[in-house]
Amino acid sequence: MGPRRILEFFALALRFSLVCSQGNAVVSIPVRDTFVLPPTFVSNYSQKFVDTVVPNGTVENLLLQAQNATYITYDAEFSAIIGSSPQIQLLAGPLDVGFAYEAGVYIPGQNLVWFTGAEIDGPGRVVMAINLTDHEVYKPKLTEPVITANGGSYYEGKVYITHFGNRTYAGGVVAIDPLTGETTTLVNSYFGVRLNGPDDVIWAERGENRAMFFTDVDFASALNLTGPPALPNAVWRFDPQAESLQAVIPRSDISKPNGIAVSPGYTKLYITDTPLSGLQGMGPGNTTGSAAVYVYDLDDTLTPVGKRLFSIARTGVPDGIKVDKRGRIWTGEGEGIVVRNDGGKVLGTFNARTLLEDKNSHLANFAFADDRLIVLAVNQIWSIQLAQVVGWTSDS
Ligand SMILES: *[C@@H]1O[C@H](CO)[C@@H](O)[C@H](O)[C@H]1NC(C)=O
Ligand SMILES: *[C@@H]1O[C@H](CO)[C@@H](O)[C@H](O)[C@H]1NC(C)=O
Ligand SMILES: *[C@@H]1O[C@H](CO)[C@@H](O)[C@H](O)[C@H]1NC(C)=O
Ligand SMILES: *[C@@H]1O[C@H](CO)[C@@H](O)[C@H](O)[C@H]1NC(C)=O
Ligand SMILES: *[C@@H]1O[C@H](CO)[C@@H](O)[C@H](O)[C@H]1NC(C)=O
Ligand SMILES: *[C@@H]1O[C@H](CO)[C@@H](O)[C@H](O)[C@H]1NC(C)=O
Ligand SMILES: *[C@@H]1O[C@H](CO)[C@@H](O)[C@H](O)[C@H]1NC(C)=O
Numbered sequence: 001m002g003p004r005r006i007l008e009f010f011a012l013a014l015r016f017s018l019v020c021s022q023g024n025a026v027v028s029i030p031v032r033d034t035f036v037l038p039p040t041f042v043s044n045y046s047q048k049f050v051d052t053v054v055p056n057g058t059v060e061n062l063l064l065q066a067q068n069a070t071y072i073t074y075d076a077e078f079s080a081i082i083g084s085s086p087q088i089q090l091l092a093g094p095l096d097v098g099f100a101y102e103a104g105v106y107i108p109g110q111n112l113v114w115f116t117g118a119e120i121d122g123p124g125r126v127v128m129a130i131n132l133t134d135h136e137v138y139k140p141k142l143t144e145p146v147i148t149a150n151g152g153s154y155y156e157g158k159v160y161i162t163h164f165g166n167r168t169y170a171g172g173v174v175a176i177d178p179l180t181g182e183t184t185t186l187v188n189s190y191f192g193v194r195l196n197g198p199d200d201v202i203w204a205e206r207g208e209n210r211a212m213f214f215t216d217v218d219f220a221s222a223l224n225l226t227g228p229p230a231l232p233n234a235v236w237r238f239d240p241q242a243e244s245l246q247a248v249i250p251r252s253d254i255s256k257p258n259g260i261a262v263s264p265g266y267t268k269l270y271i272t273d274t275p276l277s278g279l280q281g282m283g284p285g286n287t288t289g290s291a292a293v294y295v296y297d298l299d300d301t302l303t304p305v306g307k308r309l310f311s312i313a314r315t316g317v318p319d320g321i322k323v324d325k326r327g328r329i330w331t332g333e334g335e336g337i338v339v340r341n342d343g344g345k346v347l348g349t350f351n352a353r354t355l356l357e358d359k360n361s362h363l364a365n366f367a368f369a370d371d372r373l374i375v376l377a378v379n380q381i382w383s384i385q386l387a388q389v390v391g392w393t394s395d396s
Helices: 003-016 058-067 076-082
Strands: 026-028 071-073 087-092 102-107 112-118 125-131 149-155 158-165 170-176 183-187 198-206 209-216 234-239 244-250 257-262 268-273 292-298 304-312 321-323 329-333 336-340 346-351 365-369 372-376 381-385
Touching: 026 058, 026 076, 071 076, 076 346, 102 158, 102 372, 112 149, 112 158, 112 365, 112 372, 125 149, 158 198, 158 209, 170 198, 183 209, 183 234, 198 257, 209 257, 234 257, 244 304, 257 329, 268 321, 304 329, 321 365, 329 365
Parallel strands: 026 071, 102 149, 102 365, 149 198, 257 321
Antiparallel strands: 071 346, 087 381, 102 112, 112 125, 149 158, 158 170, 170 183, 198 209, 209 234, 234 244, 257 268, 268 292, 292 304, 321 329, 329 336, 336 346, 365 372, 372 381
């Protein structure tokens, strides 16, 4: 199916999409109920917190109500983010293909979100876009191959996308001009050795210094898309001025580095670790790693220092990660999009159960579009109007 067919397909799907008025409830759960329950409670990591069975009482009723609520609040700060009556709108889908999965890159000034997902009937994962004005979904025309596209971010007018490549074409990090589709490879080799599969990318700056950080992980090989991994998994730092590509975080610190994000002001670097044998497997797994977020300080040379464990996912793995304008950390996890303050406290959750049509699929990523949250819900895309501006870029 060519780009034109895809456009027609989406246009058709769009005509049937309706503004969603169901499942838009807000349920507030006292935060105490997240850490102390009647001791005969029963749950496990393959269920969600709201599925926890507790002896009769208010907790159980609240959890039951929360099962189908889109917004689960544990803190007044989350209530302030969503406002008193949050509005949710289905922008695209549902389709029978997982077209909206990773990245989630808002392009300021154009009211566009770029993302990555499966092509309608093509193999692999491609770069896609949604126009937030008319909800048209399309495949931007790029000037170089981007093969099994994954994470991405926006920096100074360009969209940066990571891709795994295939057996004969090296993956790497590309910079794309969103106006022209002009695509340039920045990094795809370490002295002639292929990267395993760059997964996500983010830029940071301090004074005159600029550095691009990206995660490199062996999922492409596990998915049989490339040959065996040739390098240890790592977080890499590319300095375009010094023309230096260096690994800065080893696999002994983060075993399966995945999502990566910086705080406004570029003082902190957050990385998700997804150390499961199956990429979307659930539970603690047989590994010494944790399904966790780690935080580093970025020192004056933009070097990550002072690793701390920031959070552990209650359900599934933390995948996509973004830091909002006020320094709060949002991650795509088994529970949904989980929002934490910079101290690591969970403030609230956008519930995966109501956002995903296929309850067994995995909500990996999302975008901040100023005061809207764009949810890449696998076979559909939601827009949630928030009561605060959460998005930021280096230009604002
Ligand atoms: C978790 O609990 C559910 C419901 O009781 C059960 O079906 C499932 O097998 C349990 N999973 C694990 C990993 O124990
Ligand atoms: C819950 O309440 C029902 C009805 O009052 C009762 O039959 C049941 O035993 C209670 N369950 C527990 C765990 O207390
Ligand atoms: C949640 O929604 C599902 C599907 O519509 C429904 O079957 C279930 O009864 C609802 N649960 C509650 C607690 O309302
Ligand atoms: C988005 O859609 C609007 C309305 O159709 C259109 O005016 C605008 O040019 C589109 N934006 C882009 C970047 O194509
Ligand atoms: C890898 O991708 C390149 C560029 O799209 C293509 O020409 C080549 O046939 C692909 N190789 C394999 C083994 O699929
Ligand atoms: C991996 O991919 C190769 C080439 O596409 C194929 O020949 C092989 O059967 C695949 N291996 C597995 C285990 O699926
Ligand atoms: C975990 O994996 C190691 C290495 O493959 C194996 O020796 C060990 O038995 C496994 N443990 C469990 C609990 O599965």
